[in-house]
Amino acid sequence: MPTCALAHETDWTGWRRATRGYVLARIEPADLSWTMGRGGDAVPETAGTFTLSRALVSLAAQAFQAREAERFGLLYTLVWRAHHGGLDLGDAGDLDLRIARRWALAVRADAHRMRTMVRFAQVTVDDQPHFLGWYEPDHFVLEANTRFMARRDPPGRFTIVTPDGTAHRDQDGLRFGAGLKHPGDDDTLLAWWDAHRDALLRDAHAGGGLPEAEELDEVPRPLDRPALGPVVLAERQTSATRELAREARGCERCALHRPATQTVFGEGPRDARVLFIGEQPGDQEDLIGRPFVGPAGQLLDEALEEVGIDRRRIMISNAVKHFKFNARGRRRIHQSPSPGEIDICRFWLDAERAAANPALLVLLGGSAGRAVLGRPVTVTRERGRPFSLPDGGTAFLTVHPSYLLRQPDEASRAREYAAFVRDLRAVKELINHGSE
Numbered sequence: 001m002p003t004c005a006l007a008h009e010t011d012w013t014g015w016r017r018a019t020r021g022y023v024l025a026r027i028e029p030a031d032l033s034w035t036m037g038r039g040g041d042a043v044p045e046t047a048g049t050f051t052l053s054r055a056l057v058s059l060a061a062q063a064f065q066a067r068e069a070e071r072f073g074l075l076y077t078l079v080w081r082a083h084h085g086g087l088d089l090g091d092a093g094d095l096d097l098r099i100a101r102r103w104a105l106a107v108r109a110d111a112h113r114m115r116t117m118v119r120f121a122q123v124t125v126d127d128q129p130h131f132l133g134w135y136e137p138d139h140f141v142l143e144a145n146t147r148f149m150a151r152r153d154p155p156g157r158f159t160i161v162t163p164d165g166t167a168h169r170d171q172d173g174l175r176f177g178a179g180l181k182h183p184g185d186d187d188t189l190l191a192w193w194d195a196h197r198d199a200l201l202r203d204a205h206a207g208g209g210l211p212e213a214e215e216l217d218e219v220p221r222p223l224d225r226p227a228l229g230p231v232v233l234a235e236r237q238t239s240a241t242r243e244l245a246r247e248a249r250g251c252e253r254c255a256l257h258r259p260a261t262q263t264v265f266g267e268g269p270r271d272a273r274v275l276f277i278g279e280q281p282g283d284q285e286d287l288i289g290r291p292f293v294g295p296a297g298q299l300l301d302e303a304l305e306e307v308g309i310d311r312r313r314i315m316i317s318n319a320v321k322h323f324k325f326n327a328r329g330r331r332r333i334h335q336s337p338s339p340g341e342i343d344i345c346r347f348w349l350d351a352e353r354a355a356a357n358p359a360l361l362v363l364l365g366g367s368a369g370r371a372v373l374g375r376p377v378t379v380t381r382e383r384g385r386p387f388s389l390p391d392g393g394t395a396f397l398t399v400h401p402s403y404l405l406r407q408p409d410e411a412s413r414a415r416e417y418a419a420f421v422r423d424l425r426a427v428k429e430l431i432n433h434g435s436e
C-alpha cells in the first residue's frame with residue numbers, strides 16, 4: 001500500500017499534487033494511506049489530466065482545514081469518486097459529502113470566529129506600531145484566514161500567534177512561522193514576544209497557501225476585519241464557564257438532550273460586563289458547538305458592528321442549551337422551547353450568570369426574557385427599555401435577530417432591522433453610562 005506524506009497540516013499544494021498523481025495511477029482510496037512529514041512514497045508521475053467542479057474544489061479546500069485526521073483520505077475518496085462518475089454533489093444523503101460539508105461548516109465558523117475574536121496588543125517593531133494577537137483555533141484556519149485579513153487591512157503590521165503556527169505581516173509581506181503553546185496571560189505573551197521576536201521574524205516563510213479557500217471567503221461580511229487596538233484577546237470561555245460547560249454536557253434534566261448533538265454554552269472574554277442572551281442554539285450552533293454562529297448570529301454581528309459594540313468584549317449565550325427541532329426528512333426545523341423547558345434549563349443560565357457576573361443582560365427575545373425575568377414577556381410591548389433586576393443588575397429586552405430573518409418582505413425586514421439597531425444603540429448608551 002503506498003503512503004503519501006504531506007509536509008504539514010495545511011499542505012494543500014502537496015495534497016493536490018498527490019491526489020492528481022494517485023487518481024491518475026488508479027490507486028483506490030482504500031489502497032492509499034496518508035501521513036505527515038518524511039517517509040512517504042514517491043507520487044506517481046502518470047501522464048494525463050482531469051478536471052473537478054469548482055464546487056468540489058471549494059468544499060475540499062475548506063474541509064482540508066478541519067482538525068480531522070481522516071480528512072486527507074476522505075477528500076481523496078471524493079475526488080476519486082468524482083473522477084469515476086460516482087459522485088453527485090446534490091445528493092444530500094451521501095455520507096462522505098455530509099462529513100466533508102460538516103467539516104467545512106466548522107472551518108467557516110472557526111474562521112469567522114477568529115476574525116471577530118482575535119484582539120491585539122500594540123508593540124513596536126523597527127519604530128513602527130505592530131499589533132500582536134493570540135488565537136487558539138479549533139481548526140487549521142490560520143493561513144487562509146490571515147491571508148484574507150491581510151488583504152482586508154492592507155496597511156497594518158501584525159503578528160498572530162497560535163499553537164499551530166504564527167503569521168506575520170510587515171513591510172516584507174505575509175509570512176508564516178512556527179506555533180506556540182498557550183502563552184498564558186497577556187503579560188506572558190508580551191514577554192514571550194520580546195524574547196522570541198527576532199528569531200520568529202527571521203524564520204518566517206511565505207507558506208503554501210490555500211487559494212481556493214481564500215477565494216471562497218471573498219463574500220463580504222461586516223465583521224471580517226479585525227479591529228486593531230491596544231487590547232490583548234481574552235479566551236472564549238472563562239475557566240468557570242468552561243467548567244460549567246463541561247458539567248452540562250451530560251445534562252438530562254429535560255428531554256431536549258436526546259435528539260440534539262451537544263450542549264452549547266456561552267462564550268466571551270473573562271472581563272465581559274455585558275451578557276447577550278438568545279433563545280437556544282440553532283442548527284449550525286448545534287453542530288459546531290458555539291453560540292450565534294449561524295445566520296441569526298451573523299445578523300447580530302452586523303448590527304453590533306453598526307452601532308460600535310465590539311463582539312469580542314461581550315459574552316453571548318442562550319436561555320436553553322440544547323437545540324430543539326422537528327426533523328422533517330433530513331431537515332431540522334427550529335422549535336421554540338416550552339416555558340417548562342426554559343425554566344428547567346434556567347439552572348445553567350443562572351450558573352453561567354453567577355460565574356460571569358455581568359452588570360448588564362441584553363435579552364434577545366421572549367425566551368430570554370422569560371428565563372431572566374421569570375415571567376412571560378411581550379417583546380413588542382416591553383422592548384427598548386432597561387429593567388432593574390433584584391440582584392442589582394440591569395436587563396434590556398429586544399427582539400431575537402432570527403425575528404428579523406423571519407420578516408416576510410424586504411420592507412419589513414429593513415424596518416425591523418432599523419428598530420433592532422435603535423435598541424442596540426440604547427444598549428450602547430447603557431454600557432457607556434456604567435451599567436457594565
Ligand code: SF4
Pocket residue numbers: 248251252253254255256257263320321322344345348
Ligand atoms: S436543555 Fe438544558 S436542562 Fe434540558 S437537557 Fe439540555 S442542558 Fe439540560
